[in-house]
Amino acid sequence: MDIEVCVPDIGVDCVEVVEIFVKKGEAVEKESSLISVEGHKSVLEIPSPSSGVIKKIFVKVGEKLLINQLILVLDSFNQSNILKENNTSKFKRDSSDTFDLLKNNELLNLKNNDNKSIKYTSASPNIRRFARELNINLSHIKGSGRKGRIILEDLHKYNLLKNNSFQNKSNIEKNFVNNINNQNKHENLTSIQRMSGNNLLNNWKNIPHVTQFDEADITDLENFRKLYNSHVSQKSIYKKISLLSFLVKSVTYALIKYPRLNSILDASKKSIILKKDINIGIAVDTKDGLLVPVLKNLKYKSISEISIDINNIVKKAKNNQLKISEMSEGSFTISSLGGIGGTGFTPIINAPEVGILGISKAVLKPIWNKKKFYPRLMLPFSLSYDHRVIDGAEGVYFTTFLGYILSDIRNLLI
Numbered sequence: 001m002d003i004e005v006c007v008p009d010i011g012v013d014c015v016e017v018v019e020i021f022v023k024k025g026e027a028v029e030k031e032s033s034l035i036s037v038e039g040h041k042s043v044l045e046i047p048s049p050s051s052g053v054i055k056k057i058f059v060k061v062g063e064k065l066l067i068n069q070l071i072l073v074l075d076s077f078n079q080s081n082i083l084k085e086n087n088t089s090k091f092k093r094d095s096s097d098t099f100d101l102l103k104n105n106e107l108l109n110l111k112n113n114d115n116k117s118i119k120y121t122s123a124s125p126n127i128r129r130f131a132r133e134l135n136i137n138l139s140h141i142k143g144s145g146r147k148g149r150i151i152l153e154d155l156h157k158y159n160l161l162k163n164n165s166f167q168n169k170s171n172i173e174k175n176f177v178n179n180i181n182n183q184n185k186h187e188n189l190t191s192i193q194r195m196s197g198n199n200l201l202n203n204w205k206n207i208p209h210v211t212q213f214d215e216a217d218i219t220d221l222e223n224f225r226k227l228y229n230s231h232v233s234q235k236s237i238y239k240k241i242s243l244l245s246f247l248v249k250s251v252t253y254a255l256i257k258y259p260r261l262n263s264i265l266d267a268s269k270k271s272i273i274l275k276k277d278i279n280i281g282i283a284v285d286t287k288d289g290l291l292v293p294v295l296k297n298l299k300y301k302s303i304s305e306i307s308i309d310i311n312n313i314v315k316k317a318k319n320n321q322l323k324i325s326e327m328s329e330g331s332f333t334i335s336s337l338g339g340i341g342g343t344g345f346t347p348i349i350n351a352p353e354v355g356i357l358g359i360s361k362a363v364l365k366p367i368w369n370k371k372k373f374y375p376r377l378m379l380p381f382s383l384s385y386d387h388r389v390i391d392g393a394e395g396v397y398f399t400t401f402l403g404y405i406l407s408d409i410r411n412l413l414i
Contacts, residue, residue, distance in 0.1 A: 001075070001076050002055060002073050002074070002075055002076075003049060003050055003052065003073070003074040003075075003076050004070055004073055004074075005034060005046070005048070005049060005070075005071045005072050005073070005074055006068050006069060006070050006071060007037070007046070007065045007066065007067055007068060007069045007071060008046065008067070009067050009068075010037075010044055010067075013066065013067065014064055014065065014066055015037035015038060015044075015064070015065050016037060016038045016062065016063070016064055016065070017035055017036075017037055017059050017060065017061050017062060017063045017065060018035075018036045018037060018038045018061070019035065019036045019061065019128065020034075020035045020057065020059070020060075020061060021033050021034060021035060021036070022034055022035075022054050022057070022072075023054065023057075024054050024055070024056060024057055025053060025054060026053065026054045027051075027052070027053050027054075028048045028051065028052060028053075028054065028074070029048070029051045030047075030048055030049070030050050030051045031047045031048060032047060032048050033045040033046070033047055033048075034046050034047065034048050034071065034072065035059065035071060037065065046071065048074065049074070050074060050076040051076065052074040052075050052076035053074070053075045054072060054073075054074060054075075055072070055073040055074060055075045056072060056073045057071070057072045058070050058071060058072060058073075059071055059072070123138055123143070123149060123150040127150055127151070127152065127155065130152075130155060131155060134155070134159060136155065136158060136159065136162075138150055140158070141154050141155070141158050142154070189289075190288045190289050191288075192286075192288045192289035192290070192291065193288070193289040193290075196289055196290055199350075199351075200348050202351070203348050203349055203350065203351045204348050206351070207349050207351060207386050207388075208386065208387040208388060209346070209348070209349060209384050209385075209386070209387070210384070210385055210387045210390075210392065210395065211346045211347075211382050211383065211384045211385075212382065212383045212384075212385070212392075212395045212396055212398075212399050213344055213380070213381075213382045214380075214381060214382075214383075214399040214400070214402075214403055215378045215379060215380045215381065215403070216378070216379045216381065216402065216403035216406035216407055217367070217376050217377070217378055217379075217403075217406070217407045218243075218362060218377050218378070218379045218406050218407070219376045219377040220407070220408060220409070221243075221246060221406060221407075221408075221409050222243070222362070222377055224409065225241060225243065225246065228241060229241065239304075239307065239308065239311070240307075241303060241304060241307045242307060242310065243338070243362075244282070244310060244334075244336055244359075245303050245304075245306045245307035245310060246303060246406070246409060247334060247336070247357075247359060247406075248280055248282070248295060248298065248306050248310070248334065249298075249301075249302075249303045249306055249412065250402060250405045250406055250409075250412070251280060251332065251334060251357060251402065252278050252280065252298045252299060252301075253405055253412055254398055254401050254402045254405065255278050255331075255332060256278070256299065257401060258394060258397065258398045258401070259274050260272070260274070260354070260389060260390060260394065261332065261354060261355040261385065261390060261394075261398055262274065262275050262278055262331045262332055263275060263331070263354055263389065264331065264352040264353055264354065265351075265352050265354060265386065265388065265389060266352075269388070272354070272389055275331040277296065277297055277298075277299065277331070278297075278298045278299050278331060278332070279294050279295065279296045279297070279298065279329050279330050279331045279332075280294065280295050280298060280330065280331070280332050280333065280334055281293065281294045281295070281327075281330035281332070281333040281334070281350065281353075282294075282295060282310065282313075282314075282333070282334050282335075282336070283333065283334070283335040283336070284313075284314055284317040284318070286317055286318055286320070287318075288320065291317045291322065291327065292327060292330070292333060292350060293313040293314075293316065293317050293322055293326050293327055294326060294327060294328065294329060294330040295309050295310065295313065296329065313326065330350065330353060331353060332353060332355055332356070332357070333347075333349075333350045333353060333355075333356040333357070334356070334357045334359065335347045335356060335357070335358050335359070336358075336359040337358070337359065337360055337361070338359045338360055338361045338362060338379070339361075340361070341360075341361045342360045342361055343360055343361070343363075343380055344358075344360050344380050344382055345358050345360065345382060346358070346382060346384060347382065347384050348384065349384055349385070349386055354385060354386040354389040354390060355383060355384065355385045355386070355390065355398075356383075356384050356385075357381060357382070357383055357402075358381060358382040358383075358384070359379070359380075359381050360379075360380040360381065360382070361380075362377050362378060362379040362380075363377070363378060363380075364376070364377055364378075365378045379406065381399070381402070383395055383398060383399050
C-alpha cells in the first residue's frame with residue numbers, strides 16, 4: 001500500500017531540506033528518519049509513519065517546503081515478514097568492522113531488483129557531520145541509542161577500535177562540545193538594540209517596501225573633495241568635508257524636486273503630510289547599537305555647514321549624549337555603509353517617513369563612453385520607499401536625479 005509522506009505542521013510555514021537520509025528503493029522501518037529540515041534556525045527530522053520501501057522522492061537538499069507539501073511515497077509492508085526473511089539470510093562481517101551490520105531497530109537489509117543490499121542508518125545531522133569529518137561509514141556502526149540510533153559514544157567506540165588510539169575519542173568529544181557551545185552561545189541585546197529591533201520589525205511588517213537600486217559616477221566629486229581637503233589642511237579655520245556631507249546636500253536638493261519623498265503618512269493612513277522643512281536622519285553605529293540622529297533645517301545650509309552638523313551630532317551619538325529632540329522630527333533617512341563595504345542592501349524605512357537611502361562602498365569600474373573604457377569611481381545606492389505613497393516611476397525619477405547631481409556637483413548651483 002502506498003503512503004504519501006508530507007511535511008507536518010511543526011509550527012513554521014516554510015522549512016528548508018537540510019539532508020535526505022534515504023534513497024529510492026531503500027527499506028525503512030517505522031519512526032526512522034527520512035529527511036531533516038531547518039526552520040527558525042532549528043533542525044528537525046521527519047520520521048517514517050510506517051515500515052516500507054521508498055517508492056519515490058519528490059524533494060531535494062536546499063529546497064524550500066511548505067506545510068502539507070509531498071516529500072515522498074512509501075510502499076508499506078509487514079515488518080515481521082521482513083525480519084523473518086532477513087534472519088534466513090547469511091551475512092559476512094568485514095574484518096575491519098567491529099559490529100554487525102544488522103540489528104533490531106537499526107537496519108533492514110533487503111534485496112532490490114539488482115540484488116544489491118539496501119541499508120538504512122539512523123543518526124542525527126550532527127553525528128552524520130562528525131562521521132564525515134572522521135571518514136567513518138555509519139553503516140558499519142551499531143547504534144546503541146533509542147530505536148537503534150547512532151549516538152556520540154558509538155562513534156567513540158568505533159573510532160578507538162578502528163585506529164587503536166585513545167586520542168581520537170578526546171578529539172571527537174572536544175569537537176562535539178565546542179560545536180554545541182558555539183551553537184548555544186547567548187549574548188544579551190542592549191536596550192537600544194531591543195528598542196530599535198522592535199521598531200524595525202514593526203516597520204518591515206507594516207510598510208510595503210519597494211527598493212530601487214542604482215549607482216552614481218562620483219569620480220569628479222571625489223577628486224574635488226580631496227583637492228578641497230588638501231587645501232583645508234593648510235588653513236585651520238576650515239575643516240575637512242566627508243563624502244556624506246555631499247550626499248546629504250544632494251539628497252536635500254532631490255527632496256526639494258520630489259517633495260512626496262519628504263512626507264510622512266498620517267495616523268489615519270488616508271493622507272500624507274508634506275513636510276515644510278527637510279530634516280534628514282543619519283544612521284550612526286555606536287557600541288550600544290544603531291542610533292539615528294536628525295540633521296535639521298537643511299534646505300538652506302551649505303555643504304560645509306552640513307559637515308559641521310554631522311561631526312557634532314555623530315560625536316554626541318558616540319558618547320551617548322543625544323537628546324530626544326535630536327532624534328525626532330525626521331522626514332527622510334540616510335544609512336551609509338560605504339566605509340565598511342558591500343555592493344548593495346535593502347534599508348528598512350523609519351516610519352512614519354516614506355523613504356530611506358542606503359549607501360554602499362564606491363568602487364572603480366570600467367565605463368564605456370562610446371569610444372573606449374575609462375576607470376570611473378561608481379557609488380552604489382538603494383532607495384527603499386513606502387509603496388502606498390510612492391509609486392515605482394517616482395522612485396526611479398528620484399534615484400536618476402540623485403545620480404545626475406552626484407555625477408557633477410555643479411548641478412547644485414542650477
